[in-house]
Amino acid sequence: MPKFKQTPSGRVSGGTVTDFAAGRTRLATRAVQLVDYYSDGGQTRHFLFRFPDFGRPGDDVWRGISPGEFLVLDIPGIGAAPFSFTYPPNQYGEFCVLVRHQDGVDRALFDMEVGSTLGARGPFGKPWPLAALRDERVLVVAAGDGLAPLVMLIDHLLTEHWCERLALVYGARDPEAQMLTPERERWQKQIDVFDTLEQGAGYAPPAAAVTPPYADANIMPRYPATSIRRRLSGTATEALPGVLAxxxxxxxxxxxxxxxxxRAAAAYLVAQRLPPSAIWVSAREQMSCVAGLCAHRYQTRCAEGPTFRWDKAGTWL
Known part of the structure; x- marks a missing residue:
């Protein structure tokens, strides 16, 4: 897996001439090509994209992406939407995003054929607070496709031995709604992974881990089939008392x-005497644009998001 380092947040207001140049580059549209995809969970796919002629002037902003940063994919005639990197651009300009089939751009991506070209802008966003996690006991709580913005972060924390201890609580409606199974299978060899299912009846572990068709491209390595050992019933928040025990x-x-x-998870953790300033949330859905350039009431959140500390976000989220 590539090593990550913290980079500028992608905001385009203020700063040096170099900051402004980087901001313009981030807002410029770069052509990308759909290389491959595979299904993962109900109505969800991993898409592999490639920048043609990667390495040309302006592509430096796509190197060294920090966990938590995201990009915008633009489909001509359809529109644009933000997506999280699950695997950032490698030396060949190949990267992966997780997409859930909904409407608009999401649906159009599912209809695209391999080889199709679309636009990409970014990277944008304030990363997860790596410095604040150093040598700490870190609990990650995610639900549904909310795990996607955390894949790069968890990989970094494990690869760099960043934390004193790390655990993941992942909630889904039912087994068919679970995503990123190969990643969770891999992580559970090093950390506690707690799967929670709201509809847990009839749960059975997969016979084998999903192997992406492009595994040999060194984007997503092959993982041996294993079983996540801790499965709980209920929501991710309802599992927290047992997890903390x-x-x-x-x-x-x-x-x-x-x-x-x-909101529920933060309230429970604060009740357990974890300071609000020690909790971070991802509020990408509250962002109207990606750089604070809109005239929307969420303008400040667009410029400063999607990662917020709970003592700040808790007043409006």
Whole structure:
């Protein structure tokens, strides 16, 4: 896996001449090609894209992307939408995003054929707070496709041995709605991974881990089939008392999922005496644009998001 380092947040207001140049580059549209895809969970796909002629002037902004940054994919005649990197651009300009089939751009991506060309802008966004997680006891709570913005982060924390201890609580409606199974299977060899299912009856582990068709491209390595050992019934928030009984009280927490889930999880953790300033949430759905250039009431959040500390986000999320 590539090593990550913290880079500028992608904001285009203020700063040096170099900052402004980088901001213009981020807002410029770069052509990308759809290389491959595979299904993962109900109505969800991993898409592999490639920048043609990667390495030309202006492509430096796509190197060294920090966990938590995202990009915007633009389909001519359809529109544009933000997506999280699950694997950032490698030396060949190949990267992966996770997409859930909904409407608009999402649906158009599912209809695209391999070899199709579309636009990409970015990277944007304030990354996860790596410095604040150093040598800490970190609890990650995610639900549904809220795990996608955390893949790069968890890989970094494990590869760099960044934390004193790390655990993941991942909630889904039912087994068919679970995503990123190969990643969770891999992580559970090093950390506690707690799967929670709202409809847990009839759950059975997969016979084998999903192997992406492009695994040999060194984007997503092959993982041996294993089983995630801890499966709980209920929502991710409802699982927290049992998780903390095993993990102990975290010193840092990262939350990503529905607003309802993040509010409930943050409230529970604060009640367990975790300071609001030690909790971070991803609020990308509250962003109207990606750089604070809109005239929307969310303008400040667009410029400063999607990652917020709970003592700031809790007043409006």
């Amino acid at each position: 095993r993990f102990g009280r975290p010193s840092r927490a990262l939350l990503c999922g529905s607003v309802t889930m993040m």
